[in-house]
Amino acid sequence: xxxxxxxxxxxxxxxxxxxxxxxxxxxxxxxxxxxxxxxxxxxxxxxxxxxxxxxxxxxxxxxxxxxxxxxxxxxxxxxxxxxxxxxxxxxxx
Amino acid sequence: xxxxxxxxxxxxxxxxxxxxxxxxxxxxxxxxxxxxxxxxxxxxxxxxxxxxxxxxxxxxxxxxxxxxxxxxxxxxxxxxxxxxxxxxxxxxxxxxxxxxxxxxxxxxxxxxxxxxxxxxxxxxxxxxxxxxxxxxxxxxxxxxxxxxxxxxxxxxxxxxxxxxxxxxxxxxxxxxxxxxxxxxxxxxxxxxxxxxxxxxxxxxxxxxxxxxxxxxxxxxxxxxxxxxxxxxxxxxxxxxxxxxxxxxxxxxxxxxxxxxxxxxxxxxxxxxxxxxxxxxxxxxxxxxxxxxxxxxxxxxxxxxxxxxxxxxxxxxxxxxxxxxxxxxxxxxxxxxxxxxxxxxxxxxxxxxxxxxxxxxxxxxxxxxxxxxxxxxxxxxxxxxxxxxxxxxxxxxxxxxxxxxxx
Numbered sequence: 413x414x415x416x417x418x419x420x421x422x423x424x425x426x427x428x429x430x431x432x433x434x435x436x437x438x439x440x441x442x443x444x445x446x447x448x449x450x451x452x453x454x455x456x457x458x459x460x461x462x463x464x465x466x467x468x469x470x471x472x473x474x475x476x477x478x479x480x481x482x483x484x485x486x487x488x489x490x491x492x493x494x495x496x497x498x499x500x501x502x503x504x505x
Numbered sequence: 506x507x508x509x510x511x512x513x514x515x516x517x518x519x520x521x522x523x524x525x526x527x528x529x530x531x532x533x534x535x536x537x538x539x540x541x542x543x544x545x546x547x548x549x550x551x552x553x554x555x556x557x558x559x560x561x562x563x564x565x566x567x568x569x570x571x572x573x574x575x576x577x578x579x580x581x582x583x584x585x586x587x588x589x590x591x592x593x594x595x596x597x598x599x600x601x602x603x604x605x606x607x608x609x610x611x612x613x614x615x616x617x618x619x620x621x622x623x624x625x626x627x628x629x630x631x632x633x634x635x636x637x638x639x640x641x642x643x644x645x646x647x648x649x650x651x652x653x654x655x656x657x658x659x660x661x662x663x664x665x666x667x668x669x670x671x672x673x674x675x676x677x678x679x680x681x682x683x684x685x686x687x688x689x690x691x692x693x694x695x696x697x698x699x700x701x702x703x704x705x706x707x708x709x710x711x712x713x714x715x716x717x718x719x720x721x722x723x724x725x726x727x728x729x730x731x732x733x734x735x736x737x738x739x740x741x742x743x744x745x746x747x748x749x750x751x752x753x754x755x756x757x758x759x760x761x762x763x764x765x766x767x768x769x770x771x772x773x774x775x776x777x778x779x780x781x782x783x784x785x786x787x788x789x790x791x792x793x794x795x796x797x798x799x800x801x802x803x804x805x806x807x808x809x810x811x812x813x814x815x816x817x818x819x820x821x822x823x824x825x826x827x828x829x830x831x832x833x834x835x836x837x838x839x840x841x842x843x844x845x846x847x848x849x850x851x852x853x854x855x856x857x858x859x860x861x862x863x864x865x866x867x868x869x870x871x872x873x874x875x876x877x878x879x880x881x882x883x884x885x886x887x888x889x890x891x892x893x894x895x896x897x898x899x900x901x902x903x904x905x906x907x908x909x910x911x
Contacts, residue, residue, distance in 0.1 A: 427573055427577065428573045429568045429573055429576075445572075446574075447572075447574040448574070449574030449575065449577050449578045449639065450573055450574040450577060452577075452638045452639060453573075453574070453577035453578075453637075453638075453639060455638075456635070456637050456638050456639075459635070460635070
């Protein structure tokens with residue numbers, strides 16, 4: 413398992429207060445009883461850890477731990493390609 | 506009008522996170538005041554203040570009680586509220602005997618989720634960080650009442666009241682009136698607070714009212730208050746419903762009075778406190794002669810304790826020096842908006858057990874106050890009428906009157 417996966421699993425395990433070895437890439441959010449509050453919390457922790465911003469429309473499509481890891485890899489790659497963090501800062505009102 | 510009795514109790518406090526543990530500390534005089542533990546967000550955990558003690562809850566692990574998503578969406582004060590309310594509701598078998606829409610939730614909270622707010626603001630000001638997406642729901646002062654309603658599936662009138670250090674007493678008093686009038690058949694009433702953040706410690710330090718040693722209410726050498734945290738909840742219901750289902754009755758609430766000093770934002774005035782005590786007695790249809798115990802606001806500051814004693818003299822005249830009085834803040838500290846709930850709980854247990862708690866750690870009552878301060882050990886009492894006083898910054902006063910149930 414690569415570094416991104418390991419880090420995502422640690423974040424999810426901490427948020428759910430469960431051991432990391434109960435989580436694999438195939439584990440679904442449903443199996444982990446991840447509700448909407450957990451999801452928003454975990455998304456924020458992942459954003460902070462990888463310095464990325466998950467688009468609003470991507471949140472709804474995350475169903476498994478593997479989805480999170482693939483999404484993070486894509487966003488990190490996109491950030492590297494563009495040379496800067498994608499809108500990590502809040503919009504100015 | 507309905508008579509209103511107490512059929513469930515719950516608490517998370519520095520002197521016990523069950524009612525039985527709280528009661529044991531209350532009567533043994535075991536204080537929850539201890540050295541300040543490492544403060545999150547403060548450099549090296551040191552809040553950098555001129556005092557070293559606070560009344561903290563050390564044995565509370567939210568993960569033992571609450572789902573992870575709710576933990577993520579709540580500040581510690583709300584987590585205290587959820588667990589204390591569950592204890593009280595379970596003891597009363599509240600949900601089994603009352604329809605969800607007939608139950609009110611009235612709670613006091615002065616500070617909201619300020620530690621969560623501070624944490625996010627620290628990130629914002631120091632590194633332009635994003636805020637956690639649950640910051641708003643963690644920090645709103647009504648989160649306690651909302652989360653208790655969600656947790657227990659209660660759909661009646663639900664709100665948090667904010668009147669600084671009188672919040673919980675206002676909440677219990679208003680809940681009492683709602684059940685007495687028949688607006689609700691039962692209520693969960695109390696307070697919840699977990700304000701011990703770095704900024705909170707520092708702001709109180711600057712006010713110069715926190716004891717550099719330890720809160721010693723009404724002592725000749727008192728030198729200030731001790732900050733605290735916690736929650737306590739009472740289940741109130743009509744006497745009729747409690748008796749119909751043969752519920753255990755822990756006590757009766759008989760009166761509620763409130764007033765405003767309309768004078769000064771920090772300096773209390775005796776007339777305001779006296780008015781609230783008189784109104785509570787009038788509301789109870791009781792005379793001052795019936796009062797056999799006062800659980801004082803008793804913060805341990807020079808100003809509060811002198812003013813409160815003066816107010817007691819105004820209300821009770823020559824009898825003022827003969828009414829047994831104590832401040833349990835010497836045990837559980839000053840839990841700010843929750844304080845009145847911890848003291849209502851102490852008063853209920855005192856009346857039920859027939860033992861009035863001592864003002865722990867005080868051996869030298871201030872003779873100039875001319876009051877009958879209970880010290881050294883609990884004092885036995887016959888069934889009686891008690892007042893529990895809460896006198897807040899800003900001159901907001903609330904007093905409830907309770908009777909021994911027999």
